[in-house]
Amino acid sequence: MENYYSYADFMKAMAQTKKITEAEKLLNEIYLDLFLKHVHREQQEAQLLALIDEALDHNDRKSFDTYTAQLQELKREEE
Numbered sequence: 001m002e003n004y005y006s007y008a009d010f011m012k013a014m015a016q017t018k019k020i021t022e023a024e025k026l027l028n029e030i031y032l033d034l035f036l037k038h039v040h041r042e043q044q045e046a047q048l049l050a051l052i053d054e055a056l057d058h059n060d061r062k063s064f065d066t067y068t069a070q071l072q073e074l075k076r077e078e079e
Helices: 008-014 021-059 061-078
Strands: none
Touching: 021 061
C-alpha cells in the first residue's frame, strides 16, 4: 500500500489531452491511498491500546512491554 506520487506525475497527468479526467483520477488515487493509510494506522493503534489494556489487566509485563514498544514505533512512523 506504499505508493509514491510525485508532483511531476501530477503535472504529467495535467498536461495530457484529457487534462481534467487524468488529473482527477490521479488526485483521487492519492487521496484514497492517504485515507486508507490513515484508517489502517488508527486501527493498528486501537488494537495495540486494547492489547496493552489486556496485558495490564492480566499483569503481563512481557506483553505490556512488547505492545508499548510497537505502539511507540507506530507513533514514530507517524512523524
